[in-house]
Amino acid sequence: MSDACESCVVSGKADFQRFGVDVSDADAVVALAGNPNTGKTTLFNALTGLRMHVGNWPGKTVAQAIGGFRIRGRKYRLVDLPGTYSLLSNSPDEEVARDFLLFGEPDTTVVVCDATALERNLALVLQVLEITPRVVVAINLMDEARKRGIEIDHRELARDLGVPVVPISARIGLGIPSLLDSIEAVSMGKQGRTTPREMDYGPEIEAAIKPIMEQLRREHPSLKNARWVALRLLEGDPSVLNELRAGTLGLTTHAVGPEV
Numbered sequence: 396m397s398d399a400c401e402s403c404v405v406s407g408k409a410d411f412q413r414f415g416v417d418v419s420d421a422d423a424v425v426a427l428a429g430n431p432n433t434g435k436t437t438l439f440n441a442l443t444g445l446r447m448h449v450g451n452w453p454g455k456t457v458a459q460a461i462g463g464f465r466i467r468g469r470k471y472r473l474v475d476l477p478g479t480y481s482l483l484s485n486s487p488d489e490e491v492a493r494d495f496l497l498f499g500e501p502d503t504t505v506v507v508c509d510a511t512a513l514e515r516n517l518a519l520v521l522q523v524l525e526i527t528p529r530v531v532v533a534i535n536l537m538d539e540a541r542k543r544g545i546e547i548d549h550r551e552l553a554r555d556l557g558v559p560v561v562p563i564s565a566r567i568g569l570g571i572p573s574l575l576d577s578i579e580a581v582s583m584g585k586q587g588r589t590t591p592r593e594m595d596y597g598p599e600i601e602a603a604i605k606p607i608m609e610q611l612r613r614e615h616p617s618l619k620n621a622r623w624v625a626l627r628l629l630e631g632d633p634s635v636l637n638e639l640r641a642g643t644l645g646l647t648t649h650a651v652g653p654e655v
């Protein structure tokens with residue numbers, strides 16, 4: 396790749412294979428996350444022109460759609476994550492979305508939000524920001540919001556969140572060029588550094604997180620996102636604890652075995 400750079404070349408190709416995502420000819424991997432019904436599929440189609448590979452996530456009955464698009468010659472692989480309200484892994488959909496973000500580590504994650512229900516949608520944005528700083532927030536259905544007289548100060552929201560926020564209307568193609576610019580900038584590390592709002596859980600919890608993270612790093616040096624895992628352990632999340640004990644955390648898609 397002639398325009399290769401450390402921050403833009405797809406990293407950890409083996410990890411993507413594990414998720415059934417072929418990145419062999421891609422320069423970067425982009426994940427689409429969002430609540431159900433926010434226009435993710437509409438945006439996916441607008442970006443990929445309906446050229447996609449449809450299947451299931453390995454070992455799951457959760458549908459997977461993978462497509463591609465180009466920005467100024469660079470090839471982007473686009474992975475549609477299941478629509479979820481959270482990443483708490485209460486359902487196979489949430490687990491797939493969470494694990495792909497945590498352990499696939501896409502170069503950029505676009506969180507698609509519904510402009511007419513922004514507050515509810517921001518819950519997922521904040522959860523994604525806990526996992527990765529390389530986020531673009533796409534506020535979709537802007538046409539519908541305008542009809543209803545809803546105004547959104549996307550610049551202030553971008554300042555608050557510390558990542559690009561782009562108003563779009565996927566159905567009529569509004570804002571797509573700006574969205575592509577932001578995806579390119581974030582995936583190439585050109586956004587300056589994004590400085591996402593960091594959750595500060597207060598001195599007591601922050602102090603508790605530290606030794607757990609250190610132990611995790613010692614005992615599981617290849618574990619990604621140790622802070623996130625430490626937080627789940629503090630919460631007593633049984634699925635994370637069990638997977639950590641079994642050594643399967645991050646091997647999420649339980650690659651072998653029949654589909655259930």
Ligand SMILES: Nc1nc2c(ncn2[C@@H]2O[C@H](COP(=O)(O)OP(=O)(O)O)[C@@H](O)[C@H]2O)c(=O)[nH]1
Nearest residue numbers: 431432433434435436437536539564565566567
């Ligand atoms: N008015 C309007 N409707 C949209 C827009 N994008 C998607 N929709 C509609 O919202 C509904 C849900 O869209 P879909 O792409 O299936 O959402 P998903 O569940 O997130 O994949 C569909 O009826 C779409 O036609 C948009 O920009 N404006």
Ligand SMILES: [Mg+2]
Nearest residue numbers: 435436437478
């Ligand atoms: Mg959809």
